[in-house]
Amino acid sequence: MSNKPKIPVDAETKARHIAKLKELCERWDKHIADLDIINERLEEQYQNSALGALHRRMAERKAAKQNASISQIEV
Numbered sequence: 001m002s003n004k005p006k007i008p009v010d011a012e013t014k015a016r017h018i019a020k021l022k023e024l025c026e027r028w029d030k031h032i033a034d035l036d037i038i039n040e041r042l043e044e045q046y047q048n049s050a051l052g053a054l055h056r057r058m059a060e061r062k063a064a065k066q067n068a069s070i071s072q073i074e075v
Helices: 011-047 050-074
Strands: none
Touching: 011 050
């Protein structure tokens, strides 16, 4: 038994398969676009949330510590 895909021989079958694949690709493109929109909304909600603010403050503190330790090394 071979793992090679069956290649349709006649033009009509090929055309049907190609049309189905194009339709499938278009549906996936729409789903991906929907997911991108959802991701943007979630990111915006996160940035405006208390958790997002907490993470920003923690990152700022960590960056300040790193900058302070780097400036001590340079002196």
